[in-house]
Amino acid sequence: MRRMITAIVNNSSGVLNRISGVLTRRQFNIDSISVGPTEKKGISRITIVVQIDSLYEIEQVTKQLNKQIDVIKVSDISDEPHLERELALVKLNAPAGIRAEILSVIEPFRGNIVDVGSKTVVVQVTGSSSKIDAFVDIVRPYGIKQMARTGTTGFTRSSK
Amino acid sequence: MSEVCTTGEAKNGSSLLIEALQKQKVEMIFGYPGGAVLPLYDTLYEGAIPHILVRHEQGAVHAAEGYAKVTGKPGVVIVTSGPGATNALTGIADAMSDSLPLVVFTGQVTTPGIGKDAFQEADVMGLTMPITKNNYQIRDINELPRVINEAFHIANTGRKGPVVIDLPKDMTIIETSCPKSDKVRLPSYQPTVMPNNLQINKLMKVLEKSKKPVILAGAGIIHAKASPELIEFAEKYEIPVLTTLLGLGTIPYDHELFLGMGGMHGSFAANMALTECDLLINIGSRFDDRLASAPGEFAPNAKVAHIDIDPAEIGKIIETQIPIVADAKETLKKMLGVEIVHPNSHDWKKVNLSRKHLHPFSYDRKNQTEIKPQRVIEIIGQITKGEAIVVTDVGQHQMWTAQFYPFKYQNQFVTSGGLGTMGFGIPAAIGAKLAMPDKEVVLFVGDGGFQMTNQELAILNEYHLDIKFVLLNNQSLGMVRQWQESFFGGRHSQSVFKTQPDFIKLAEAYHIKGVKITRSETLEAELIAAFKEKGSVLIEVAVSTTEHVLPMVPAGKPNYQMIGVE
Ligand SMILES: Cc1ncc(C[n+]2csc(CCOP(=O)(O)OP(=O)(O)O)c2C)c(N)n1
Ligand SMILES: [Mg+2]
Numbered sequence: 001m002r003r004m005i006t007a008i009v010n011n012s013s014g015v016l017n018r019i020s021g022v023l024t025r026r027q028f029n030i031d032s033i034s035v036g037p038t039e040k041k042g043i044s045r046i047t048i049v050v051q052i053d054s055l056y057e058i059e060q061v062t063k064q065l066n067k068q069i070d071v072i073k074v075s076d077i078s079d080e081p082h083l084e085r086e087l088a089l090v091k092l093n094a095p096a097g098i099r100a101e102i103l104s105v106i107e108p109f110r111g112n113i114v115d116v117g118s119k120t121v122v123v124q125v126t127g128s129s130s131k132i133d134a135f136v137d138i139v140r141p142y143g144i145k146q147m148a149r150t151g152t153t154g155f156t157r158s159s160k
Numbered sequence: 161m162s163e164v165c166t167t168g169e170a171k172n173g174s175s176l177l178i179e180a181l182q183k184q185k186v187e188m189i190f191g192y193p194g195g196a197v198l199p200l201y202d203t204l205y206e207g208a209i210p211h212i213l214v215r216h217e218q219g220a221v222h223a224a225e226g227y228a229k230v231t232g233k234p235g236v237v238i239v240t241s242g243p244g245a246t247n248a249l250t251g252i253a254d255a256m257s258d259s260l261p262l263v264v265f266t267g268q269v270t271t272p273g274i275g276k277d278a279f280q281e282a283d284v285m286g287l288t289m290p291i292t293k294n295n296y297q298i299r300d301i302n303e304l305p306r307v308i309n310e311a312f313h314i315a316n317t318g319r320k321g322p323v324v325i326d327l328p329k330d331m332t333i334i335e336t337s338c339p340k341s342d343k344v345r346l347p348s349y350q351p352t353v354m355p356n357n358l359q360i361n362k363l364m365k366v367l368e369k370s371k372k373p374v375i376l377a378g379a380g381i382i383h384a385k386a387s388p389e390l391i392e393f394a395e396k397y398e399i400p401v402l403t404t405l406l407g408l409g410t411i412p413y414d415h416e417l418f419l420g421m422g423g424m425h426g427s428f429a430a431n432m433a434l435t436e437c438d439l440l441i442n443i444g445s446r447f448d449d450r451l452a453s454a455p456g457e458f459a460p461n462a463k464v465a466h467i468d469i470d471p472a473e474i475g476k477i478i479e480t481q482i483p484i485v486a487d488a489k490e491t492l493k494k495m496l497g498v499e500i501v502h503p504n505s506h507d508w509k510k511v512n513l514s515r516k517h518l519h520p521f522s523y524d525r526k527n528q529t530e531i532k533p534q535r536v537i538e539i540i541g542q543i544t545k546g547e548a549i550v551v552t553d554v555g556q557h558q559m560w561t562a563q564f565y566p567f568k569y570q571n572q573f574v575t576s577g578g579l580g581t582m583g584f585g586i587p588a589a590i591g592a593k594l595a596m597p598d599k600e601v602v603l604f605v606g607d608g609g610f611q612m613t614n615q616e617l618a619i620l621n622e623y624h625l626d627i628k629f630v631l632l633n634n635q636s637l638g639m640v641r642q643w644q645e646s647f648f649g650g651r652h653s654q655s656v657f658k659t660q661p662d663f664i665k666l667a668e669a670y671h672i673k674g675v676k677i678t679r680s681e682t683l684e685a686e687l688i689a690a691f692k693e694k695g696s697v698l699i700e701v702a703v704s705t706t707e708h709v710l711p712m713v714p715a716g717k718p719n720y721q722m723i724g725v726e
Contacts, residue, residue, distance in 0.1 A: 069349050
């Protein structure tokens with residue numbers, strides 16, 4: 001099962017090392033980790049997407065992460081209403097003849113062309129990682145030359 | 161952010177460090193110098209804090225652990241960069257495993273050299289990350305006083321543990337007249353000390369209805385100094401108590417309600433109580449696999465209450481119905497404050513006490529042809545009246561000490577539980593004696609482990625320490641030999657020593673007295689005489705080379721499946 005964990009941490013030098021250490025030691029399968037600053041100076045948000053077999057594992061790892069001194073709060077937000085976004089850059093084979101077709105394919109995904117070469121275009125898409133997976137499946141037949149994904153980030157929705 | 165400058169007077173990092181240690185009331189430092197810490201040692205030369213020069217950095221850390229264990233205060237270590245730091249790793253891992261508070265300063269190459277494979281550079285942050293409660297590298301001299309205070313705070317609060325401060329050489333030389341505030345500000349670290357009242361009430365309600373309650377007492381009680389409250393609570397409701405290895409001493413050996421240590425080499429009574437209880441009150445034990453080897457079959461009929469200062473321990477191994485995250489002492493006080501009807505557990509108490517009397521730890525007392533190691537420990541228990549601080553190394557002798565020494569008080573037993581580190585004993589005994597010079601200190605050590613850290617015997621004369629080193633020489637790595645005899649068809653692969661050093665001469669080389677005891681008939685008299693000697697004595701006892709530690713719950717088996725119950 002796929003779970004999304006967010007960790008609010010002090011932006012200290014060793015914190016990412018400690019977090020990945022805890023996850024590695026517990027033999028977690030990590031889909032993605034993303035890190036970035038938050039609205040507060042010196043505080044970062046780490047979003048971790050993992051595959052696990054049981055909720056027991058998530059509880060254990062959440063506790064182990066919370067125990068780290070520089071970790072302020074860890075939450076498994078999978079079951080709460082939340083926003084999650086990932087960004088992907090996909091460089092596609094795009095000979096002149098099929099560029100229009102590509103445009104029409106990426107349009108429903110709200111993909112943007114952000115770079116154009118003589119034989120390729122680079123498409124940027126954002127969304128949940130499943131949306132990006134779907135996008136990648138659709139464009140694969142055109143030939144993916146290169147791809148970069150940021151990993152998922154997100155937080156819980158505002159309460160009404 | 162600009163900080164208000166308070167001192168004005170320029171000081172270098174080394175002076176700031178020593179001042180911070182003095183503020184923390186550090187009584188002694190265990191350490192070993194080298195290039196990266198030369199400036200720091202130059203400051204130490206002024207003698208502001210006594211420094212114990214060990215002979216190997218592993219010894220420094222184990223000595224600091226011994227100090228920490230008997231005092232409850234953080235042990236302080238200084239080692240140099242690279243090999244100094246890597247030599248300290250075993251001790252740091254040991255302290256992490258047994259939740260002992262340490263503050264370890266590791267020298268580091270100068271800041272510009274870090275990450276460039278400089279001479280004697282090791283990635284101490286990376287190496288110690290998984291074996292420390294927290295680690296720091298000093299990047300700004302002005303933060304040094306705060307980091308040191310934080311390190312002591314973290315090491316000695318919540319679930320205690322080792323903290324490493326990696327100290328680039330330049331940081332000990334640079335001067336500052338304006339260090340930042342040394343106030344500890346750790347919003348992300350707020351251990352829960354006070355228990356939740358609802359949970360306490362729930363536990364007491366369950367206890368009221370319980371017919372077969374038992375208390376499992378772990379090291380958490382010792383860290384919280386909660387032994388008096390434990391005893392009071394057990395007595396109030398007449399609840400039998402068993403301990404873990406590290407919980408020994410929390411209740412006196414001769415207390416009516418004490419069932420002995422539980423687990424792999426635990427007593428019949430303790431393991432049966434675990435098996436049959438309907439309420440297990442675990443206070444400060446982490447259900448280590450030497451206690452709960454088969455978690456699925458552990459305390460199968462019991463509701464489990466788990467009191468632990470570390471929330472991550474609750475539910476980690478054993479499913480828990482009543483979790484209480486708090487300090488053991490505060491929790492026991494609250495539990496004592498709730499009045500309930502005395503549980504109807506009289507029969508249960510009787511069953512347990514009779515098991516204890518019918519099946520005590522035993523050995524072949526009639527055999528006089530060889531010296532039984534258990535008897536050595538029993539006699540020394542009598543000589544020292546159960547009052548000594550007892551230190552062990554790791555192996556069979558450690559288990560026999562746990563079984564046969566009459567422990568009386570908390571912080572009395574110094575042993576490597578979680579990591580099981582051979583070589584722990586000699587330096588830990590030295591650290592314990594330095595911490596408690598007025599206490600009698602006895603070490604039980606095997607012929608294997610003795611040779612892992614015996615270089616520390618050199619310290620004894622320098623500080624005129626009086627420690628009785630009892631070397632139980634079974635000419636083998638006894639615990640390994642036992643497993644090979646029990647589970648590998650008696651194939652003694654690398655477990656029996658073909659030759660041994662002359663331990664007595666070795667003692668004499670370190671200018672300490674050596675006594676060798678080989679005859680069963682005179683054992684008691686010779687031990688009494690040796691313990692009368694002033695100053696350290698190495699007492700080598702030639703013990704049985706075939707003895708096994710029993711009873712034994714084989715690894716992976718439920719607690720009631722003990723072999724070797726008499
Ligand atoms: C550093 C280390 N290496 C190896 C072991 C594995 N080990 C556990 S007990 C033991 C034998 C110890 O022999 P000795 O010190 O003579 O004590 P005895 O068991 O004979 O009492 C060994 C090798 C260990 N615990 N620690
Ligand atoms: Mg031996």
